[in-house]
Amino acid sequence: MNDIKKIAVLKGDYIGPEIMAAGLAVLKAATDSQQFKYELIDLPFGGDGIDRAGDPLPQSTIDQAKQADAILLSAIGGPKWDQAPRRPEQGLLEIRAALNLFANIRPTKITDRQVDRSPLKKAYVTGTDFVIVRELTSGAYFGKPRELQAHQAIDTMYYNESEVVRIMHEGFKMAQKRRHHVTIVDKSNVLATSKFWRNIAKEIAPQYPDVMVDYYYVDAMTMAIMSKPTAFDVIITPNLFGDILSDEAAQITGSIGQIPSMSVGSEGPNLYEPIHGSAPDIAGKGIANPISMVNTVAMMLSESFGEKAIAEKIYRAVDAVIDQGDVTPDMGGDLSTEAVTQKMIMHIQSDE
């Protein structure tokens, strides 16, 4: 008898719940006739946390998320909570810390059918396939003091040895399963935390003799992501630079509405989320692109549950709707979120 997987669902704000519904519908369809059994645990979080439980990250959400086998999160935040004492984003930072999700993994892969959607010329992007490994629980996002005073303000970038060591191993190990190439990004010609970062990378690199390593300053990296994206495999970066570079990387695909991400810790469940925001401007119109959340669900099935075959079936359904132009307006189609989702489910159900 199979055990039942617990999936925590943090449904998000604005378009968040719309695409979450799509993702869950696809999850159900793809697992219906399979051995894979799960239950969903709906937890208040972000703006929805403020509305339903008075806080973007209620303690009960932390407690229950920790008990889950995986966490599915949709885009959060938006103008409704701009004046909240604790904004939705605060909940996002704190759940990363509370669950010790120190590595954020963001794939940038440009399939042949995506090349036309890229703002970059075909010759530059064709064949792009890299992953950004972003440190997620330290650096400029968590250093203290962080103070907003009347006439000045301070943030602190901080890294200690174990924080840098573990993210390096995460990235190097990933490279061993991929194309054996790691790129270290920092600003070590200026910042002490970056010198520290690079020094540790240089100590760890020899432990992975099968991995080729190179080093970029973050400013030069923004150029390289655009001018030679095919030159990279695994990119390891501090928190703040990872935030910046992963958005740039998403943009070269021209398909930010399709990209999933995964955050992992040393123990406890992984957290899966689309990389885009909650798009308040199109919320409620029924036209949000469900593909990012559907890909996020597939990533969860594959990475947390080892259900690679089911994930592949979902990816085929995504490819099918894109090929047939059965997509939302942001991708040049004229279908609703609901209609695209139904098309994907049809493909899944007829997939042998």
Added chain:
Amino acid sequence: MNDIKKIAVLKGDYIGPEIMAAGLAVLKAATDSQQFKYELIDLPFGGDGIDRAGDPLPQSTIDQAKQADAILLSAIGGPKWDQAPRRPEQGLLEIRAALNLFANIRPTKITDRQVDRSPLKKAYVTGTDFVIVRELTSGAYFGKPRELQAHQAIDTMYYNESEVVRIMHEGFKMAQKRRHHVTIVDKSNVLATSKFWRNIAKEIAPQYPDVMVDYYYVDAMTMAIMSKPTAFDVIITPNLFGDILSDEAAQITGSIGQIPSMSVGSEGPNLYEPIHGSAPDIAGKGIANPISMVNTVAMMLSESFGEKAIAEKIYRAVDAVIDQGDVTPDMGGDLSTEAVTQKMIMHIQSDE
């Protein structure tokens, strides 16, 4: 009788002196038959400062640079000084602080003849014309403490009110002379210094009712620079984000070997420099692209000395060599630095 302008020359490292020689040759040719008189003051700086005077920024260089009417700087740094106790980059940070050069101005303009060189598709870049105004003497580059310890490291991001106020006015005033549009970049959903930055921007904006203002998070901005570069006019950003975004912006032109920049303070001379690095890999081969330094010289003539007509003549010479393909290998040509420079000088001498 005209006075004689003092130009401090910090000639740079690796390809630095090669392109500086080109820039100075063009300066001479373009001003030969004009009223404009100048003298050059050669000052040790960067790696050259370490070699000639034992420090990347000797006190005498600061003193004499302060007395100059403008400062011309070429690319500095490189592997030769990697182990120096004070590296060349340290000199760059310190001269910015010593001369109080708080605003770094980096134009991104894509002329029709550059569109083909961009990694971006034509439809995205055609018509791009914006300026990044980067705060240059505070933020993450100068905050204390900055400490590299055995098992941890710390940097400090810091801004006080007067630092943010003056860079805002610099940017808003520039927008009034351009297309009356300012974009404020920060990471105010996470960082205290960024909230501070945005709060001050919102206080100052009403003083410029003829300027339209919008706000971007730095991560979203990396996407917008690529997906809609024509949407921007003046972009005002903190030091670290400006470093990152201005390199990305340079890359969308596909012509980093052509782009000048200017750093300005409240009093004292402006500093002019190409935005690219010292390219140790091609140094000594005589193939460095002189255009960035030639454009830098033209920018100095126009902005510090009001010599717009001479600057225009230089820009026409640059356009001419590009049109005729008389360029260095990085731009697809096969001419040497020296040969491209001579071509530009010929164009200047035959220009009306």
